[in-house]
Amino acid sequence: MSELPSPGAPVRRRTVLDAILGIGIFSTLASFLYPVWRYVIPPALAEPDTDSVVAGRLAEFRNNSGAVLKFGTKPAIVVRTPDGQFRAFNAVCTHLDCTVQYKSDTSQIWCACHNGLYDLSGNVVSGPPPRPLEAFRVNVRGEPGQEEVVISRT
Amino acid sequence: MAGRAIVAWLDERVDLSGLRHFVAEKTVPVHAHKVWYYMGGLALFLFLVQVATGILLLLYYRPSASEAYESVKFIVSTVEFGWLIRNVHSWSANLLVLIAFIHLFSTFFLRAYRRPRELTWLSGVALLFLMLAFGFSGYLLPWNELAFFATKVGTGVAGAVPVVGDFLVRFMRGGDEVTGATLTRFYGLHVAVLPAITTVVLALHLLLIQRQGMSVPIGVEKRAREGVPIAQMPFFPNYVLRDLMWWFIALAIIAALSVFSPWELGQKADAFAPVPAGIRPEWYFLAMFQLLKMLPSHILGLEGEMLGVLGFSLIAVAVLLVPFLDTRAARGEPNRPLTVIGIVGLILFIAFTIYGYVAA
Numbered sequence: 001m002s003e004l005p006s007p008g009a010p011v012r013r014r015t016v017l018d019a020i021l022g023i024g025i026f027s028t029l030a031s032f033l034y035p036v037w038r039y040v041i042p043p044a045l046a047e048p049d050t051d052s053v054v055a056g057r058l059a060e061f062r063n064n065s066g067a068v069l070k071f072g073t074k075p076a077i078v079v080r081t082p083d084g085q086f087r088a089f090n091a092v093c094t095h096l097d098c099t100v101q102y103k104s105d106t107s108q109i110w111c112a113c114h115n116g117l118y119d120l121s122g123n124v125v126s127g128p129p130p131r132p133l134e135a136f137r138v139n140v141r142g143e144p145g146q147e148e149v150v151i152s153r154t
Numbered sequence: 155m156a157g158r159a160i161v162a163w164l165d166e167r168v169d170l171s172g173l174r175h176f177v178a179e180k181t182v183p184v185h186a187h188k189v190w191y192y193m194g195g196l197a198l199f200l201f202l203v204q205v206a207t208g209i210l211l212l213l214y215y216r217p218s219a220s221e222a223y224e225s226v227k228f229i230v231s232t233v234e235f236g237w238l239i240r241n242v243h244s245w246s247a248n249l250l251v252l253i254a255f256i257h258l259f260s261t262f263f264l265r266a267y268r269r270p271r272e273l274t275w276l277s278g279v280a281l282l283f284l285m286l287a288f289g290f291s292g293y294l295l296p297w298n299e300l301a302f303f304a305t306k307v308g309t310g311v312a313g314a315v316p317v318v319g320d321f322l323v324r325f326m327r328g329g330d331e332v333t334g335a336t337l338t339r340f341y342g343l344h345v346a347v348l349p350a351i352t353t354v355v356l357a358l359h360l361l362l363i364q365r366q367g368m369s370v371p372i373g374v375e376k377r378a379r380e381g382v383p384i385a386q387m388p389f390f391p392n393y394v395l396r397d398l399m400w401w402f403i404a405l406a407i408i409a410a411l412s413v414f415s416p417w418e419l420g421q422k423a424d425a426f427a428p429v430p431a432g433i434r435p436e437w438y439f440l441a442m443f444q445l446l447k448m449l450p451s452h453i454l455g456l457e458g459e460m461l462g463v464l465g466f467s468l469i470a471v472a473v474l475l476v477p478f479l480d481t482r483a484a485r486g487e488p489n490r491p492l493t494v495i496g497i498v499g500l501i502l503f504i505a506f507t508i509y510g511y512v513a514a
Contacts (some may be wrong), residue, residue: 021395028402035235039210043232 052152055088058140061149066102066109075099076136076151081120082107088151089122090134100133109133176364180389185374190260194363195397196404197257200250201356203408204288207243208345215295217341219334222297223422230419241412249408251289251438254282262476262496265483266369272477274366277359279474284352289436291344297337302423304435305340306332311446314459331425372486434510441503442466444510 050072061067066079068091077091079102089109091099098113108125109118116127123132136151164170182191214233216225229236258278261267267275294305309332312322328335370384378384387393421430435443442462449458472479482489 028405035238036210038234039236039239040213041234043234 052150055138055149055151058147058149061086064104064107066104068099068101071136071151077102077109077133078138078149078151079109079120086138086140086149087120087122088136088138089118090136093129094124094131094133095127095129177390180364180367181386182389182393183368183370183374184385184387185370187264187371187374190257190264191368192397192400193253193257193260196400197250197253198356198360199397199401200246200253200404201352203246204243204250205349207239207246210239211243212345217295217338219297219337219423222295222337223419226296227419237416238412241416242408244417245408245411247289247292248436248438249404251285251436253404254285255438258282258473259496259500263493264369264371265480265489266371267477268369268372268480268483268486269477271362271366271369274359274362275477276474277355277362280355281352281359283470284348284355286438288344288348288352289438291340291348293436294332294337294340295344296419297423298420299423299427299430300420300433302332302425303429303433305336307433307443308435308439309336311459311463314457314463316460316464333425372483372488375486437507437511440510441506444506444513447513 053069053071053076055061055067055069055076055078061078061080063080063084064082066077068075068077070076071090075091077089077100079087079089081087089100093100093111093113093116095111095114095116098111100109100111100116100118102108103110107120109120109122110116111118111127111129114128116129117125118129118133119125121132122135124130135154137154139150139152140147141150142148161170182188211229214225214229214236216222226240230240231237261275261278290305290308294301309323309326312326313319315322324330326336326339327333328339370378374384421427434440446459446462449462451458453461477484480489480492482492
């Protein structure tokens with residue numbers, strides 16, 4: 001590139017033409033890259049946040065068992081403790097987003113990816129997870145004998 | 155400047171002097187017909203536009219019968235500038251085929267294929283066939299009604315090929331009918347197989363052109379032998395800037411077409427819906443489509459369709475073999491009968507294309 005002309009020196013025709021060419025090519029590239037950049041960014045999906053979901057009938061859940069189910073776009077885990085209580089959590093491990101599962105032999109929630117362990121309150125017992133699992137509320141509703149287990153965001 | 159330092163750094167490691175000499179010394183002949191030289195560069199540019207927009211479409215496109223139509227709809231209606239990317243891809247594809255045809259005909263009439271450039275012609279014709287295959291396979295991907303039935307008809311034509319016809323149809327469709335299996339097959343062809351082959355053939359084509367330089371018409375060559383030197387223009391920057399100007403014109407046309415005449419998505423393909431009226435293929439297959447429609451079902455006891463397909467295949471082979479059939483051009487003599495054949499062929503192609511439009 002030519003150096004800047006000293007003040008007072010006449011601007012050469014070549015310099016002006018080079019500048020126009022450069023500006024033209026630069027604006028062309030910019031007009032390519034802007035739409036491409038906007039295109040590459042994934043659009044926000046118009047999927048409503050789920051607030052509650054029916055996990056199943058009460059009779060389907062045995063004591064000391066767990067089930068993973070769909071809660072909106074993410075998995076949730078419903079656990080029935082050995083003494084018959086219900087717990088529900090966001091099933092996405094707080095470490096690296098794996099889906100956790102219930103371990104009936106130790107009555108803990110376990111992430112198979114990096115051996116993260118949570119207790120039945122969602123708190124980290126051992127392993128790499130940095131935070132407890134997000135807890136959901138569990139309600140049992142319906143006629144006796146027909147009760148449904150419903151989990152919802154607290 | 156940083157650029158110069160980087161070049162010096164590279165130069166020290168991989169000797170760039172050959173490349174530098176090549177760029178500095180390459181010239182392009184200047185004569186009355188030089189405008190046709192730009193068609194090749196233009197076709198190359200449009201191909202690169204196809205590669206770029208094609209890769210972008212891959213980010214959101216889903217190749218299955220249940221999702222293809224919806225994903226294209228998503229691209230054009232929800233993704234920002236998705237309508238632009240899809241329309242540029244479709245319009246640029248059409249323009250690419252058009253320019254490739256113009257490139258072929260100008261090369262033909264200027265006899266640029268003559269000795270020693272037979273291989274450039276062969277690879278160029280192969281590239282044109284590849285572009286047509288791109289067009290045919292890409293047409294189905296939005297999985298709309300028109301594409302679905304056009305593909306049914308297009309693949310069905312292969313059934314007229316003697317002996318292996320039925321096999322060919324099954325092979326192309328991935329089954330007896332056009333289904334989701336056809337879609338995944340065409341998709342694989344469109345985004346993997348054809349690009350891979352094209353890359354190799356295109357590289358060969360460009361290498362040959364750089365090695366041999368531009369061909370000049372026979373008349374200009376004759377005058378040069380008689381002592382009139384052919385004027386030359388430096389390739390860089392003079393010719394490159396002119397190339398660039400053509401690319402800008404093409405871009406402006408594509409952008410204008412995309413904005414003012416966007417492609418419709420139409421209805422989703424439904425195998426059990428009746429064929430919509432006015433079904434026809436892309437314009438570059440229209441002449442063939444129209445000819446096949448007009449052939450009687452039986453000619454001299456043979457199937458009309460089979461004769462048509464046979465005829466098209468013969469034309470394709472003849473086009474490929476032009477440099478070897480035209481012995482006069484190889485000797486540097488004009489070949490008037492061949493020019494007449496070319497003109498008649500061109501007029502017939504245009505006439506049947508227009509007829510196909512009017513008849514539909």
